[in-house]
Amino acid sequence: MQQYPDWIWHNGSIKRWQDATTHVMAHGLHYGSSVFEGIRCYETPDGPAIFRLTDHNRRLYASARIYDMALPYDLDTLNAACHEVIARNGLTRAYLRPFAWRGLGGFGLSADTPIEMSVATWFMGPYLGEAALETGIDACVSSWQRFAPNTIPAGAKAGGNYLSGQLIAREARRLGFGEGIALASTGLLSEGAGENLFLVFDGALHTTPVSAALLNGITRNTIITLARENGIEVVERDLPREYLYLCDELFMCGTAAEITPIRSVDGRQVGAGRPGPVTRRIQDLFFGLFDGRTQDTHGWLEPLQG
Ligand code: PMP
Incomplete structure (x- = not known):
């Protein structure tokens, strides 16, 4: 209970x-x-x-x-x-x-x-399960698209937006997947039900742009910042669905999901089927903020008062 x-x-x-x-x-x-x-x-x-x-x-x-x-x-x-x-x-x-x-x-x-x-x-532990952070999840592309930008603004984190997220997440779970990924009304990649997406090609991070009906995530911004500061190239660009099947590594991110690797999409193995070196490096940099391995140079950690 x-x-x-x-x-x-x-x-x-x-x-x-x-x-x-x-x-x-x-x-x-x-x-x-x-x-x-x-x-x-x-x-x-x-x-x-x-x-x-x-x-x-x-x-x-x-x-x-x-x-x-x-x-x-x-x-x-x-x-x-x-x-x-x-x-x-x-x-x-x-x-x-x-x-x-x-x-x-x-x-x-x-x-x-x-x-x-x-x-x-x-209290909340890892949103997609403790094992998900280690081994990754199996994801699917949803049959539900995200709303078009001239219908509901994806840039607002509003309750009503999460009707879309519920359709995507519930369909994915019903079909036995850990999470669903949605396309935008353009047919190009958007984001997960409640997470932003990063694909890795040749050591560089590629992420979908805010124009792709997604929430401009604070974890996404954290990753982009840490990656660039640590010599990892980041490209924000439109990405077609099939790139999910071609990338070397794939992960989703968000406050709840933190940095969750994706090991397969639509039953196709991503890369070696386990979290790759760039994903691991990003996890280390991100979780390092909380155990002291990554210096908090931006004042992101606001010490609890009271
Ligand atoms: N996209 C959606 C739809 C979300 O609900 C969330 C979680 N708030 C994210 C992306 C990730 O945003 P953040 O990193 O700011 O939590």
Whole structure:
């Protein structure tokens, strides 16, 4: 059974988990009008630290701006709430979920309802399973495409977008795959259900561009930055589906999935069928941020306060 933490931040204060309720007629529940973030807090040699908290929360405000939602609390208040809720629950290794949604206040699609905000946190290990980080997963290309850029903006991390992610992920699991990869409406590669994609050709990283209906991931940006700083070439470019079958290595990344190698796509083995040297190097650089092997030169680790 799911174990819930004791405390949650809701509309400006810390409350008991069971007391953080919203009305069943909240706009967000009916129309998908919510925005959210997923952030991890890691145990580091210098104590627990929230990884790129401010960058994630800035993206939350950007998502809200796209949907014309004026959030009732500012960035500093939200950052403080994130620290407070982790500390209050006595967690050190945790997943954080700040979110905002249109609440109760009218029935129309364009109703300017009051906006509620919350921050939840809980313990979370590797999203696709402990073994996935080591051995990789089997993925498939989904029969569902991502939305066209003139329909729903993929650059907003909004609740409604995740109807697409659910179709892709649930289809993949139903067919026995670890995760699904979607094509954009152009027919070119987009991203995973909840992860960005990297392909390796001749030692260089190739990743799909933000114009390919994907979320501009903070893990993606971390990898691009670390790779370039360590002499690994990174190319952002349109990629056709068949390159999944031709690349030397393949992995997906995201806050939840971290860096998960992909060992096969649509039943075709990728490279040697196990995580290759570039994937391993990127994993080392990334996880090294949390065990001290990689220097945090960008101030990405925000030490847990409270
Ligand atoms: N794409 C989608 C659709 C996602 O939901 C996520 C997870 N937030 C990502 C990519 C990866 O983004 P990030 O690295 O910022 O977690």
